[in-house]
Amino acid sequence: MSTMALPPCPIPIFTTVASYREWRHKARMQGKSVGFVPTMGALHEGHLSLVRGSLAENDLTVLSIFVNPAQFAPHEDLATYPRTLEQDLRILLEQKIQSPKSSELRSASAVFLPTVTEMYPLGISQDVSSQKGTFVEVKDFSEQMEGKTRPTFFRGVATVVTKLFNAIEPTNAYFGQKDIQQALLLRRMVTDLLLSHPSPQNLRIIPTARDPRDNLALSSRNTYLSTEGRAVAGTLYKALKTVQEAWEQGKTKAECIKLGEKIIEEVKEKSDDVEIKLDYIEMNDSTDFEVLSDGLTKVSCSSGYREGEGGSPIILSGAMWVDKTRLIDNILLGDSSQIVR
Amino acid sequence: MSTMALPPCPIPIFTTVASYREWRHKARMQGKSVGFVPTMGALHEGHLSLVRGSLAENDLTVLSIFVNPAQFAPHEDLATYPRTLEQDLRILLEQKIQSPKSSELRSASAVFLPTVTEMYPLGISQDVSSQKGTFVEVKDFSEQMEGKTRPTFFRGVATVVTKLFNAIEPTNAYFGQKDIQQALLLRRMVTDLLLSHPSPQNLRIIPTARDPRDNLALSSRNTYLSTEGRAVAGTLYKALKTVQEAWEQGKTKAECIKLGEKIIEEVKEKSDDVEIKLDYIEMNDSTDFEVLSDGLTKVSCSSGYREGEGGSPIILSGAMWVDKTRLIDNILLGDSSQIVR
Numbered sequence: 001m002s003t004m005a006l007p008p009c010p011i012p013i014f015t016t017v018a019s020y021r022e023w024r025h026k027a028r029m030q031g032k033s034v035g036f037v038p039t040m041g042a043l044h045e046g047h048l049s050l051v052r053g054s055l056a057e058n059d060l061t062v063l064s065i066f067v068n069p070a071q072f073a074p075h076e077d078l079a080t081y082p083r084t085l086e087q088d089l090r091i092l093l094e095q096k097i098q099s100p101k102s103s104e105l106r107s108a109s110a111v112f113l114p115t116v117t118e119m120y121p122l123g124i125s126q127d128v129s130s131q132k133g134t135f136v137e138v139k140d141f142s143e144q145m146e147g148k149t150r151p152t153f154f155r156g157v158a159t160v161v162t163k164l165f166n167a168i169e170p171t172n173a174y175f176g177q178k179d180i181q182q183a184l185l186l187r188r189m190v191t192d193l194l195l196s197h198p199s200p201q202n203l204r205i206i207p208t209a210r211d212p213r214d215n216l217a218l219s220s221r222n223t224y225l226s227t228e229g230r231a232v233a234g235t236l237y238k239a240l241k242t243v244q245e246a247w248e249q250g251k252t253k254a255e256c257i258k259l260g261e262k263i264i265e266e267v268k269e270k271s272d273d274v275e276i277k278l279d280y281i282e283m284n285d286s287t288d289f290e291v292l293s294d295g296l297t298k299v300s301c302s303s304g305y306r307e308g309e310g311g312s313p314i315i316l317s318g319a320m321w322v323d324k325t326r327l328i329d330n331i332l333l334g335d336s337s338q339i340v341r
Numbered sequence: 342m343s344t345m346a347l348p349p350c351p352i353p354i355f356t357t358v359a360s361y362r363e364w365r366h367k368a369r370m371q372g373k374s375v376g377f378v379p380t381m382g383a384l385h386e387g388h389l390s391l392v393r394g395s396l397a398e399n400d401l402t403v404l405s406i407f408v409n410p411a412q413f414a415p416h417e418d419l420a421t422y423p424r425t426l427e428q429d430l431r432i433l434l435e436q437k438i439q440s441p442k443s444s445e446l447r448s449a450s451a452v453f454l455p456t457v458t459e460m461y462p463l464g465i466s467q468d469v470s471s472q473k474g475t476f477v478e479v480k481d482f483s484e485q486m487e488g489k490t491r492p493t494f495f496r497g498v499a500t501v502v503t504k505l506f507n508a509i510e511p512t513n514a515y516f517g518q519k520d521i522q523q524a525l526l527l528r529r530m531v532t533d534l535l536l537s538h539p540s541p542q543n544l545r546i547i548p549t550a551r552d553p554r555d556n557l558a559l560s561s562r563n564t565y566l567s568t569e570g571r572a573v574a575g576t577l578y579k580a581l582k583t584v585q586e587a588w589e590q591g592k593t594k595a596e597c598i599k600l601g602e603k604i605i606e607e608v609k610e611k612s613d614d615v616e617i618k619l620d621y622i623e624m625n626d627s628t629d630f631e632v633l634s635d636g637l638t639k640v641s642c643s644s645g646y647r648e649g650e651g652g653s654p655i656i657l658s659g660a661m662w663v664d665k666t667r668l669i670d671n672i673l674l675g676d677s678s679q680i681v682r
Contacts, residue, residue: 017535121532132481134499134533140473158475166535191462192475194358194507 006113007086010093013111017167020062020112024169032059036170036198038161041065042082042220046209048095050174053206055097055106057172063092064112064164066119070135071156074126082223085113112168119163128152136162138192141185144289145282145317146328157182158189165190169197177340178208178217180315180330184286184339205340208329210237217329224325228273235276236320236329239263243281243316244331247298254294257281264320279319279326286332286339287312298333313339347454348427351434354452358508361403361453365510373400377511377539379502382406383423383561387550389436391515394547396438396447398513404433405453405505407460411476412497415467423564426454453509460504469493477503479533482526485630486623486658487669498523499530506531510538518681519549519558521656521671525627525680546681549670551578558670565666569614576617577661577670580604584622584657585672588639595635598622605661620660620667627673627680628653639674654680 006013014020027034035054039047047063054061065088072078089111096105116124122133135155142154165173175183183205191200209218214234216222225233243260251259260281268276283292292301292314301314313334320327332339347354355361368375376395380388388404395402406429413419430452437446457465463474476496483495506514516524524546532541550559555575557563566574584601588594601622609617624633633642633655642655654675661668673680 021537119535134477134479134530136475136477136534138475163533163535166537169537189475192504193477194460194504196362196507196510 007089009089009111011108011110013089013113015113015115016118017114020110020167023110027060033171034058034168035061036164036168036173037061037063038164038173038175039063039065040067040081040220041088042084042223043088043091044209044218044220044222046176046178046218048091049209050176050206051092051095051108052097053204054172054174055095055108056100057204060109061106062110062112062168062170063108064114064168066112066114066160066164068119068156068160069116069124069126070120070131070159071153072126073150073152076150077221077224078126082220112164114167119160128155135159136189136193138185138189141181141188141289144284144291145181145280145315146179146319147181149279149319154182154185158185161186162189162193165195165197170202171198172202172204173198174204174206176208177205177332178219178329180205180286180317180332180339181289184289184315207340214238215241217327219327221325221327225322226274228271229322229325232267232271232274232276233322233327235264235267236318236327239278239281239320240316240318240329240331244333247316247333250297250299252294253283253292253296257283260318275321275323277321279321281316281318283333284315284317285312286315289315301334311335348430350430350452352449352451354430354454356454356456357459358455361451361508364451368401374512375399375510376402377505377509377514378402378404379505379514379516380404380406381408381422381561382429383425383564384429384432385550385559385561385563387517387519387559389432390550391517391547392433392436392449393438394545395513395515396436396449397441398545401450402447403451403453403509403511404449405455405509407453407455407501407505409460409497409501410457410465410467411461411472411500412494413467414491414493417467417491418562418565419467421565423561453505455508460501469496476500477530477534479526479530482522482529482630485625485632486522486621486656487520487660488522490620490660495523495526499526502527503530503534506536506538511543512539513543513545514539515545515547517549518546518673519560519670521546521627521658521673521680522630525630525656548681555579556582558668560668562666562668566663567615569612570663570666573608573612573615573617574663574668576605576608577659577668580619580622580661581657581659581670581672585674588657588674591638591640593635594624594633594637598624601659616662616664618662620662622657622659624674625656625658626653627656630656642675652676 035058037050092108096107099106125131136158137155187203215237216234239260242263243256246256246259264278313332313336317330376399378391433449437448440447466472477499478496528544556578557575580601583604584597587597587600605619654673658671
């Protein structure tokens with residue numbers, strides 16, 4: 001990246017931590033708050049909703065673009081992950097909101113675009129067994145849901161976000177609810193590591209942005225979908241909604257999930273041109289990611305320790321393959337304002 | 342600790358991160374540098390040399406006392422590790438040096454004395470398999486030398502020091518050469534995690550403090566030694582010195598180490614009242630901790646990649662049991678100023 005010509009851009013693009021730090025130092029001296037939106041590029045409306053969240057709450061907003069090798073397994077899509085820098089910068093800068101303090105329009109202030117060597121001074125192998133150097137893991141929070149089929153994914157995420165937080169030193173940081181396990185795991189990490197930039201309460205989680213046509217959760221990986229694949233991709237959300245409705249009606253967890261699985265099974269049977277495969281639908285406690293027992297109902301939860309008054313919400317989440325694209329989505333059951341803020 | 346009455350002390354003793362941070366914020370606003378000396382208490386002249394190093398280079402000096410459960414294996418001496426808070430505070434405050442900027446005498450400014458819950462919000466088990474929450478590991482730097490017999494030790498150290506650095510946010514931090522692998526591993530960690538407080542170059546390593554009678558490296562664990570044990574404890578350093586001399590004379594690594602082992606063997610044979618057992622003597626590269634080949638000599642190193650002009654020094658280190666006390670020590674071969682600074 002350092003030898004790559006950067007596209008012309010009216011805001012600074014920092015490719016090194018050292019150059020960013022000079023800018024950050026000035027912001028601190030001026031008493032300005034810095035909001036941070038970490039991304040892997042391929043920006044879509046979901047990222048932009050995080051950017052707008054940051055613009056609304058901070059004097060300055062920094063967006064990072066870094067496709068993190070450590071969170072891809074060797075068989076995953078690191079090489080083909082979409083890279084669309086010029087377009088990313090263009091749509092980033094189109095985001096403008098009214099400053100709450102003055103009449104001026106606010107837009108992003110800087111982009112952090114580090115090289116792999118800048119982020120991993122010893123280099124980084126996707127093969128965990130040959131990795132060298134410092135890694136961060138969040139034990140007992142990385143093995144459920146997404147961690148089940150991607151066993152080293154969250155280790156890669158926790159490591160790169162620790163580095164990014166140390167480099168950027170944000171006042172607030174913005175993550176999407178779509179990756180709910182990631183966001184809650186990072187809040188756990190920030191708490192455990194006693195980080196102050198951001199503090200746990202300043203790690204914000206913004207509701208999932210969806211395609212209004214069928215509520216498909218926006219994702220950079222949606223660009224992989226064929227026309228036929230895109231036509232059925234909304235099925236996962238439909239299944240989760242079905243689970244949620246059954247849950248509200250008082251059915252047990254096992255019954256609810258069975259109904260959701262049925263939705264996907266029906267679409268799968270009707271789809272000849274596209275291969276659909278459910279990975280999982282599950283319900284987990286949002287504080288410790290514990291899997292809910294099959295026999296639990298909304299009422300038994302409410303009267304007990306979960307989802308009730310002051311109780312933590314339940315994560316209803318799922319993953320589904322559409323041909324070679326893996327889609328994820330989730331809905332929070334209970335008082336989501338405890339999490340999404 | 343939070344319910345324990347603190348001894349009277351003329352400088353603030355912070356038991357929570359939040360209370361410390363208020364103090365730290367004021368220091369930042371006043372543009373004052375903060376030196377940090379992390380300890381497990383049981384202070385001795387070795388710690389005090391770090392304190393004086395910090396007093397000389399920083400406007401303010403913070404010492405932490407925290408016996409970190411995560412770096413003790415279940416069979417190790419967590420419960421019996423010496424805890425001497427009142428004496429620690431007394432001798433800490435006796436350290437005074439002339440301020441380079443004015444005529445005033447400088448002494449320590451604050452003590453950070455957190456509870457286990459403050460440092461590990463989810464609690465901490467010494468049994469790694471049942472640990473929950475966030476941990477930091479420095480892969481490929483934690484398995485050699487001390488990591489060989491203490492496989493999870495450096496994971497505990499890296500984790501707690503990450504937390505302490507995030508809590509304290511020091512300008513400079515001070516570690517002793519006695520724990521050379523720990524200090525270099527932490528410098529690696531600070532580099533990898535892109536930490537700025539301290540920056541890698543501001544992680545200082547201070548030469549080992551020794552008992553002038555026999556050059557025994559000072560250690561809190563020396564208090565475990567019986568009179569007979571103390572009388573032979575200097576043997577490890579004597580053995581390392583013998584290895585160093587043979588190395589300077591051009592002997593191969595294997596020959597040098599054999600001579601060192603012989604020194605310990607001789608003392609062992611003559612000691613009836615005390616049990617001596619060598620754990621290891623080894624030579625490792627200081628940049629990647631790679632074990633040197635048996636056939637290497639000072640000349641073949643100098644002409645090659647190690648210890649030569651501009652080359653990295655070699656860590657000559659060892660560990661020895663005296664009854665139930667494990668002692669460690671090391672000597673740097675080559676240009677130690679690259680490391681100890």
